[in-house]
Every structure is written in C-alpha cells, then in structure tokens.
Amino acid sequence: MDSVIQISESNWHLFLQKISQEMNVYVPVKDHMHIDYKHFDPDGPEPEYNHPLPVTPLKLFFLPVKENVVIHEEIHNKNLIIGIPACDLKGLELLDEIYLDDKFPDPKYRENRNNTILIGSECHDILENCHCMTYGVNPCPDVNADATLVAMDGELIITAKTSKGKELINKCKTEFPVSGPASELLELAEARRSAVLERLVNQNRYLPDYTSSGELISRSDEAIWMKHARTCVSCGACAAICPTCTCFLLIDRPDFEKVRQLDACQYPGFERIAAGEDPLHGKPDRFRNRYMCKYVWKPEKFKALACTGCGRCIDCCIGNISKNKILAELSESS
Amino acid sequence: MSDNVNIYRPLKASVEKVIIESPLIRSFVLVPEHDFSFKTGEFIELTINGYGEAPFTPSSSPLISKKLEITVMKAGYVTEKIHQLKTGDVVGIRGPFGQGYPLERFYGKEVLILGGGCGFAPIRSLLYNLIAEKDRLKKVILCYGAKTPEDCIYKPFVEELRKVDKFEVLQSVDRADSTWNEKEGVVTLLLDDIQVNIPESVAIVCGPPIMMKYGTFKLLEMGFPEQDIYLSMEKNMSCGLGKCGHCMMGKYYVCKDGPVFTYAEIKDQAQIWL
Numbered sequence: 251m252d253s254v255i256q257i258s259e260s261n262w263h264l265f266l267q268k269i270s271q272e273m274n275v276y277v278p279v280k281d282h283m284h285i286d287y288k289h290f291d292p293d294g295p296e297p298e299y300n301h302p303l304p305v306t307p308l309k310l311f312f313l314p315v316k317e318n319v320v321i322h323e324e325i326h327n328k329n330l331i332i333g334i335p336a337c338d339l340k341g342l343e344l345l346d347e348i349y350l351d352d353k354f355p356d357p358k359y360r361e362n363r364n365n366t367i368l369i370g371s372e373c374h375d376i377l378e379n380c381h382c383m384t385y386g387v388n389p390c391p392d393v394n395a396d397a398t399l400v401a402m403d404g405e406l407i408i409t410a411k412t413s414k415g416k417e418l419i420n421k422c423k424t425e426f427p428v429s430g431p432a433s434e435l436l437e438l439a440e441a442r443r444s445a446v447l448e449r450l451v452n453q454n455r456y457l458p459d460y461t462s463s464g465e466l467i468s469r470s471d472e473a474i475w476m477k478h479a480r481t482c483v484s485c486g487a488c489a490a491i492c493p494t495c496t497c498f499l500l501i502d503r504p505d506f507e508k509v510r511q512l513d514a515c516q517y518p519g520f521e522r523i524a525a526g527e528d529p530l531h532g533k534p535d536r537f538r539n540r541y542m543c544k545y546v547w548k549p550e551k552f553k554a555l556a557c558t559g560c561g562r563c564i565d566c567c568i569g570n571i572s573k574n575k576i577l578a579e580l581s582e583s584s
Numbered sequence: 585m586s587d588n589v590n591i592y593r594p595l596k597a598s599v600e601k602v603i604i605e606s607p608l609i610r611s612f613v614l615v616p617e618h619d620f621s622f623k624t625g626e627f628i629e630l631t632i633n634g635y636g637e638a639p640f641t642p643s644s645s646p647l648i649s650k651k652l653e654i655t656v657m658k659a660g661y662v663t664e665k666i667h668q669l670k671t672g673d674v675v676g677i678r679g680p681f682g683q684g685y686p687l688e689r690f691y692g693k694e695v696l697i698l699g700g701g702c703g704f705a706p707i708r709s710l711l712y713n714l715i716a717e718k719d720r721l722k723k724v725i726l727c728y729g730a731k732t733p734e735d736c737i738y739k740p741f742v743e744e745l746r747k748v749d750k751f752e753v754l755q756s757v758d759r760a761d762s763t764w765n766e767k768e769g770v771v772t773l774l775l776d777d778i779q780v781n782i783p784e785s786v787a788i789v790c791g792p793p794i795m796m797k798y799g800t801f802k803l804l805e806m807g808f809p810e811q812d813i814y815l816s817m818e819k820n821m822s823c824g825l826g827k828c829g830h831c832m833m834g835k836y837y838v839c840k841d842g843p844v845f846t847y848a849e850i851k852d853q854a855q856i857w858l
Contacts, residue, residue: 319590319592320590320592320593322590348826348827349827351826353825353826353840354591354825354826354827355591356591356825356827357590357591496827496829497828497829497830498823498827498828498829499822499828499830500592500637500822500823500828502631502632502633502634502635502636502637503634504633504634505633505634506593506594506596506631506633506634506676508592508593508637510592513828513829513830515829520820520830521819521820521830521831521832522820523660523818523819523820523858524638524657524659524660524661524662524663525659525660525792526659526660527793527858528858529854529855529858542834542854543832546835547832547834547835548835550835551835551836
C-alpha cells in the first residue's frame with residue numbers, strides 16, 4: 251500500500267505550503283464562474299480538486315503562448331500541477347509524439363515536461379460539453395499522471411503512479427501523518443465515479459465515437475461546413491484552448507533568436523505561401539480543416555487521440571458553434 | 585539528433601557572392617560557419633536576422649559541404665529582404681530538413697525532369713548529383729520552361745549541361761522574342777518532342793503549382809505510373825521539424841515527410857496544388 255495514502259486536506263495543504271518553497275504549486279480554484287489553476291495560496295480560496303474543468307488546458311504549461319526557444323535559461327522553475335482532468339492528461343500523448351519525436355525532440359518542451367510533476371484528479375461532476383468517454387477516455391485519470399488524487403469529506407486519497415509521484419508522496423509522509431485509504435472512502439469514490447460515467451454516457455448518447463466521427467467528416471459535403479462556419483469569426487479560441495492543438499508560429503528576434511508562439515489554422519493566412527497562394531483562404535476551408543486534422547489526418551499519422559473530448563472548444567466559441575452538434579448532425583444525416 | 589543541439593538555433597553563414605539570374609531571381613553563394621551537408625532535394629530554412637525565415641532547397645551540388653547556393657525569387661515579405669543581401673552579409677541557416685530525391689530509385693533508368701521558373705533550383709542540385717552518377721543512369725532529359733527568355737535562369741549551367749554525355753536539354757518560354765530559337769509555349773509542350781521509354785523511366789517535376797499540376801497530368805496521360813512521378817511540393821514550411829503545422833498537406837507534414845513525394849503518395853491528400 252506504499253503508493254496509496256490518505257491524508258487530511260488540512261495537512262496536505264500544510265505540505266503544499268512547505269513545498270511551495272521549492273517549486274511552483276498550482277491548484278484548481280474557483281474563479282467567478284470557472285475553475286482554473288492558481289498558485290497555491292494558504293490564505294486563498296480552497297482548491298476544488300474534483301470539479302471539471304480548469305479553463306487553462308494543460309498544454310500551456312509545456313507550450314506557453316510565447317517562449318524564446320533559442321536562449322538557454324539557467325534557472326528553470328519546477329512545477330507541481332494538481333487537479334488535472336483525464337482529458338488533458340490523455341492529450342499529452344499527442345504533444346509528446348509531436349514534440350518528443352526521435353528525429354527532432356524539442357529541447358524546451360522536454361525541459362518543461364521534465365520539470366513538472368502531474369497530479370491528476372477524477373471528475374465528480376460533468377460540464378455541459380464534456381464527452382471524454384465517447385472517445386474512450388476514462389474521466390478517472392489512468393494514464394500520464396505522476397499521481398492521482400481524489401478529495402472527499404476533508405480527506406484526500408493520493409495514489410502514486412510514477413517514481414516522481416512516489417518521491418513526492420514519500421516527502422509528504424516523512425513530515426505529515428498519513429494512513430492507508432479507508433475502505434468507506436474508496437467505496438464513496440467508486441459510487442461517485444459510477445454516477446459520473448452514467449451521466450457522461452447519457453449526455454453523449456447521440457454522439458458518434460472517434461473513428462466514426464472521422465469517417466463522417468471525410469464523407470461530408472461542403473454544405474455543412476459552409477452552414478456552420480457562418481458564425482465563425484476566425485478568432486482561433488477553439489485552437490488556443492484545445493489541449494491537443496499545438497501549431498505555432500516561429501517569430502524571428504535579433505541575435506538569431508526565435509520565439510515560438512501558439513498559432514491556429516483558423517487564422518487567415520495560416521498556410522499562405524510567398525507568392526500569395528493560400529489553400530486555406532476561405533473561412534469554411536479553415537473551419538473544416540480543424541475537424542479533418544483532428545479526426546482524419548492526425549489519426550492516420552499518430553497513435554494518440556487528437557481530440558480527448560474536453561468540450562472547451564464548444565464552451566469558448568463566441569460564434570456559438572458546437573462541435574458536438576455538428577458531429578451529431580453528420581451522424582444523423584448519414 | 586543529440587540532446588545538446590537546439591533545433592531552432594540557426595547556423596551563421598556569410599554571403600560570398602550574389603548572382604543576378606533574372607529580373608526577379610537571384611542566387612546567393614553562402615559560406616557556413618562550419619561544413620554543412622545536405623542530400624539533393626532536402627531543404628534549409630534561411631533566416632534574415634530578426635526579420636524572418638523562409639524555406640529553400642539549395643541549388644548547388646550536394647557533394648560540396650563548404651559552401652551552398654540558394655536561388656530565390658522575389659515573391660513576398662522575406663524574399664524581398666533576401667534580395668537586398670550583399671556580399672559579406674551574415675544570414676542564418678537551419679537544416680537540412682525533409683526527404684530529398686531517392687537517387688537509388690533512379691539508377692539504371694532514364695530520368696525525365698520537368699522544371700519551371702524558379703523550380704529549376706532544386707533541379708540544378710539534382711542535376712549536379714546525376715552528372716556525378718551518370719554511369720548509373722541511361723539518360724537524363726531536362727525540359728525547362730520560363731515566362732520569357734530573360735526569365736530563364738542558370739544560362740551558363742545549361743550550356744555546360746548540353747555538352748555532358750547522356751544529358752539532353754529542351755527549353756521553352758511562354759512568350760518568345762527574336763533572340764529565342766527554342767520552343768514557344770508552355771513547358772508541357774516539350775514533352776511532345778522527347779523520346780522516352782516510359783517503363784524504364786522516372787519523371788521529376790518542380791515548378792510553380794499550376795505547372796506542377798498540368799505537368800503531372802500530362803505525364804500520367806503519357807503513361808507514367810503514379811509511383812514514378814516525383815514531385816517537389818511547395819508549402820509554408822515554417823519550422824522544418826514537423827511541428828508547427830503550417831505545411832500540412834492532408835496527413836503529411838511537407839517539411840518532414842516531403843518535400844519530395846511520389847504522385848501516388850499524395851494524390852488523395854487535400855489541396856496538393858494549393
């Protein structure tokens with residue numbers, strides 16, 4: 251039972267306060283209507299560990315909006331990120347395939363990854379657009395976390411999954427009282443898990459699965475993209491907030507430095523070449539491109555999912571475009 | 585690639601010579617800080633310090649690593665700045681990137697090359713390589729087209745090439761003048777004038793998108809199998825590393841999986857002719 255502990259929330263927070271001297275500790279905190287990661291503050295609002303869904307996708311810790319990728323910074327902050335949902339953890343697989351490939355591993359991404367401890371948390375609630383299960387992602391993190399956490403009734407059960415996770419838990423154990431997990435808490439967690447699974451399945455019963463979505467999108471005609479792109483304003487929010495969209499612009503700076511800045515295929519000119527030709531000139535073409543990329547092209551090239559069903563692209567769309575409604579519409583008309 | 589190599593940091597290179605090829609096209613002989621090797625058809629990213637970066641396939645011989653030459657048409661934001669380069673200026677280069685021409689698949693065959701405009705740049709590099717390996721080839725036919733006689737580039741090279749055993753050169757211009765004594769019309773017309781044993785041949789196409797498209801269609805019509813037509817694709821290759829996403833062509837990252845593809849590989853992908 252070494253890798254699973256139960257600790258009171260108050261003791262855990264004392265531990266976080268202590269460890270904040272060594273690293274940046276991020277916890278999910280309610281901010282107006284949303285949950286988002288904030289630096290742990292012992293005097294701040296209580297962390298909300300098992301609520302979906304931090305607004306900020308996990309990718310931004312590894313691929314910041316802007317980062318100078320040429321200069322080498324001697325001092326690098328270590329991060330401990332707590333309360334990561336399963337959809338974001340699953341999304342790391344595509345990021346790793348792209349940024350840690352054999353031929354050109356990205357040094358900054360690798361450094362950011364190596365310097366971070368990830369603690370996943372299971373979702374005890376769902377949001378309107380959550381659909382991880384439809385794509386085979388379990389809302390209880392089972393991959394890519396160094397540890398997982400579940401909070402109930404003032405107690406936390408923390409399970410280490412990797413050596414980094416074990417090291418952290420061991421550090422906690424040496425200074426604070428911990429025990430093995432109480433069976434009644436485990437049962438309670440299991441009951442909450444089952445309830446969430448049932449709600450997720452019910453909420454998304456009209457939604458095609460990942461593979462079928464790809465087939466439907468490939469076969470679709472132009473009309474549906476023209477129709478749904480009408481309210482798209484090419485703001486790129488869907489890509490910015492997506493845990494698996496990672497396209498970037500390389501900006502030149504003096505002294506041959508380069509800044510990697512997150513970009514989006516929804517912006518006009520994304521694929522424009524020198525002579526002015528632009529395969530994604532039309533808005534419906536750009537709009538469809540993102541769907542093709544996620545459900546058709548990426549699956550042909552990578553093992554990882556290119557959509558993990560977080561639903562943020564729907565939550566954030568100021569044009570009121572719902573990816574899920576489009577996929578359900580494609581499914582219905584097929 | 586070693587852990588210590590920063591894939592984004594350019595290698596400095598100084599401009600040794602600027603060659604004016606045509607009103608819109610210039611070549612630049614670059615001397616990198618240290619030896620720089622590439623295979624024919626692979627490309628580099630050329631950085632203008634603090635300004636921008638653009639992809640080019642070197643036009644020089646891949647057998648030389650002390651220097652390299654790039655040929656640039658003034659077409660946009662970065663290329664306009666490149667055209668202002670003078671001898672002694674310092675630029676950055678990253679690479680080489682991508683998959684070049686698979687020379688081993690050309691051995692024992694006739695090689696038909698269809699080039700247009702500035703698309704001659706990668707082809708010249710390939711031709712240097714083919715000249716060095718001509719004993720392993722049956723023959724090489726170059727069909728090159730440009731808009732006008734003054735837009736034809738590498739004139740001294742073409743004259744030298746005509747003298748090389750096993751190499752044939754045919755040229756066309758869209759609009760001829762009194763100095764022109766070769767074909768007038770689009771480059772694909774030259775294909776009517778050549779003798780090629782298709783089952784024993786490969787075809788290579790490089791040029792502006794519209795020429796690539798109709799050139800490929802003509803080769804298919806002539807009976808070239810899809811897998812024997814090699815295309816050097818042009819997309820917005822920005823990082824060169826298969827990461828930034830700007831050069832995606834369907835499932836392919838042109839910068840990493842290309843830029844050289846067979847038509848069979850890419851025919852079903854999205855917007856290949858832009």
